[in-house]
Amino acid sequence: MPLITANTKGVFVIAVTPFRDDGAIDHASVDSMVDFYFDKGADGLTILGIMGEAPKLTQSEAIEVTRRTLARAGGRPVVVGVSAPGLAAIGELTKAVMDLGAAGVMVAPPSSLRTDDQIAGYYRTVVETIGTEVPLVLQDYPLTTGVQIAPKTLGAIFEAHPSIVMLKHEDWPGLQKISDLRDAEARGRRRVSILCGNGGLFLVEELRRGADGAMTGFAYPEMMVGVCRLSAEGAHDAAQDLFDAYLPLMRYEQQPGAGLAVRKYVLARRGAIASVAQRRPAVPLNAAAIAEVEFLIARQQRKLEALG
Template structure:
């Protein structure tokens, strides 16, 4: 399996972790879900992310999910989230997943970091721990981690560590950050791949600012595939038309504490996974929320019919 690089582009879906109703790993649904994502046009997958319920897995389960996903993915690249409170755990899981054939690892900063120097030092320690031969994705998600990383600090990290090849951009608002990074590259700094998260809620604008694609888990990955493709083909207005058809459901999924339940419900409804269950603790949709989602899906279907 090829490693991710600074030139990596496209759509890497943040995969859910399927569970049985009793909380056990649903191994059969892992295979079904991987096939679903690639059938919808995904270029690669990212597993064990924040929306993949990684903290609820044991180390052995994390390795099992990785092995099964990589085997099912064939030659498609799989990035593995290895974020953890301590560097020892990051190093151990990184070695295990890279030995299995992962294309790289993703690391978010711990919430204890506050200053630029602390952030810079942390990623130096990450690279020292995993080794410079391992491609690293820096996950910049301040709404979740509470860690604010400026464009300048990101630039320093990228300049210091060639093995950090990708930014998972999830700042909000953060469009100017993409523009800043691309402007610095135009002035001579090395290139870094930028894939964007937040369920794709700003994807059309992110593509226009210079992003290379998406790395997020919206349950209609074909939307992200089409928006990225149309943006790259110089058709931003058509890309926005496609995006607009899905926007109400994207927006609904952004509710804190409910987003994963919505995503898993839709994935189960689409046949990608057997059950919408989350491993405890985890919220489930009540009848009113299910009715909301069903209405949004129905309206989305009608809008797409009009577009086509």
């Protein structure tokens, strides 16, 4: 299984975790979901993230989902989220998934961190815990974690720990942060891969600022694949047109609390997973919300047909 590096590019889809209606993991849907994402052009997957309902899984379930995903991925890279309140759990899960063949692991900072020294110290202990041979993704998602990491602090962390090869950039607004990080690299700081989240809402601008791709979970991954390809070709108007066709549904999917239900509904509708079920506590879609999603999907299809 290939490892991620500081030069990794493309679309790593944040995968949902499929459940049956009774709350058990749906192993058959793990297979169909992996097939779906790669059939739509994904370069890799990221599992057990926030939208993968990782906190609702036991450690043994997390390992089993990883094993099943890696087996189905057929040698393509899979990053595993291993964030946890304690370093012991991070270390244990990291060893298990890397032994299974993961391409790297992702860790978000705990919400208790407040100062630059605390943030830098935390990632120093993470690297010490998991080992310098493990490729690490630093997840910068202040809207969820509450931890603000300035570009200067990120740069210091990157310089101190070469095994941190990727930033999952989810600051909002955060476009200037991408520019600042790339400017620092132009002045001599080592390069890191930057893949962006936030449901892809700012993907066009992020790519033009220097991002290497997307690491997020919109239910139409082919949009992100197409936008990344067109942007790399310099076809920025075409990339924007493609992005615009999907934007209303992307916006709808970004609702706090309801977003995962929307994503799972669309993925089930597209045949990627068998059930829309989430593990409790969960916020299901009601009939009015489903009607709104169907309306947006229909409009999206008409826009795509107009694009040809």
